[in-house]
Amino acid sequence: MEISDLNIGLGTAAQGVDWGWLQSRVRQSRRSLAGDQVQNRLSELLFGAKLNPREKLEYRVKLAEVLDVIEDLDAPVAASRSIPVGRRLTSVGSLNWIPSIGKGEAYTATPEQVFHKRKLLRIHDFLAREGEVCFHRVAVKITCRDQVRKGGFDQVFLSPEGLKEITHPTQPGVVSLRLPQRCLKQVDVRRVARKGKTRAIS
Amino acid sequence: MSLGDALYEACLVVREGGWLDVSDLRREVKTRHQSMLARLEQARLPGGLGKIGELVEIAFGDWTEAVTMLGVACQEDSPELARWALEKSLSGADTMRRLRQLLEEYSQALCEEADDGDF
Numbered sequence: 001m002e003i004s005d006l007n008i009g010l011g012t013a014a015q016g017v018d019w020g021w022l023q024s025r026v027r028q029s030r031r032s033l034a035g036d037q038v039q040n041r042l043s044e045l046l047f048g049a050k051l052n053p054r055e056k057l058e059y060r061v062k063l064a065e066v067l068d069v070i071e072d073l074d075a076p077v078a079a080s081r082s083i084p085v086g087r088r089l090t091s092v093g094s095l096n097w098i099p100s101i102g103k104g105e106a107y108t109a110t111p112e113q114v115f116h117k118r119k120l121l122r123i124h125d126f127l128a129r130e131g132e133v134c135f136h137r138v139a140v141k142i143t144c145r146d147q148v149r150k151g152g153f154d155q156v157f158l159s160p161e162g163l164k165e166i167t168h169p170t171q172p173g174v175v176s177l178r179l180p181q182r183c184l185k186q187v188d189v190r191r192v193a194r195k196g197k198t199r200a201i202s
Numbered sequence: 203m204s205l206g207d208a209l210y211e212a213c214l215v216v217r218e219g220g221w222l223d224v225s226d227l228r229r230e231v232k233t234r235h236q237s238m239l240a241r242l243e244q245a246r247l248p249g250g251l252g253k254i255g256e257l258v259e260i261a262f263g264d265w266t267e268a269v270t271m272l273g274v275a276c277q278e279d280s281p282e283l284a285r286w287a288l289e290k291s292l293s294g295a296d297t298m299r300r301l302r303q304l305l306e307e308y309s310q311a312l313c314e315e316a317d318d319g320d321f
Binding site: 051055056057058059060062063064065066067069070071072073074075076077078 | 207250
């Protein structure tokens with residue numbers, strides 16, 4: 001699979017990322033190659049070399065040293081400062097579905113639910129499998145310091161299956177949305193820029 | 203948690219939509235890479251074992267790329283990219299695991315020869 005198959009909008013990616021490099025690295029994944037290289041080169045060592053007794057002794061000692069070095073890789077690594085998905089997702093208020101999914105009903109879901117639904121709703125898969133995608137433009141409102149601000153729009157792609165799932169009568173409706181990180185940054189910038197002003201951002 | 207495991211876990215976190223600061227991992231990979239190369243150089247390996255260094259380079263190359271991709275996945279908020287980082291991380295771990303396994307076999311074979319009185 002090519003990275004472009006992921007359909008994640010690389011063409012509109014932020015500046016500073018060398019997508020050509022990334023793509024080339026993905027294309028030449030060396031997983032199997034590296035394995036073969038290890039096998040071939042070590043096999044040469046194992047079966048190809050004719051060593052005299054003195055050399056064998058030296059090899060034995062050196063191999064023990066190398067194995068010690070490699071074993072040190074097992075030394076524990078400090079845990080990364082990671083933020084699991086549950087805490088990272090941000091509730092940003094109510095969503096307006098355009099066009100409306102139901103008849104005037106509010107749809108609610110936790111950020112996690114929306115995130116996982118969207119993960120399920122891989123556009124590529126749906127195009128291939130269903131030949132049909134329902135598109136929804138979602139208006140995002142952000143509540144900040146007791147003010148409701150328009151946070152722009154996001155796009156949600158739903159397959160018929162996804163639509164059915166997200167509007168399932170027994171599931172809670174959608175009230176919040178996971179914003180991309182860059183949007184969160186923008187929101188922060190806006191908050192700083194608008195510090196002290198009482199009017200909402202349009 | 204070993205370096206390979208830590209990288210693997212980090213890739214899973216990002217793939218599931220989480221976020222992490224990759225600077226610690228990047229530093230860890232770089233430090234261990236440099237340390238390993240220095241120790242291999244100090245060991246003054248005989249010519250026949252010179253390829254070990256190349257294989258270590260391949261493994262660390264994959265791990266370095268995995269961390270870089272992970273950084274891009276976090277920066278761009280694209281959990282999908284983490285799967286490629288995961289591939290690279292597994293590739294590095296696989297190379298290192300096979301290298302270790304074969305060196306152990308080789309070492310074992312030499313020990314058995316020595317026990318048999320061959321040298």
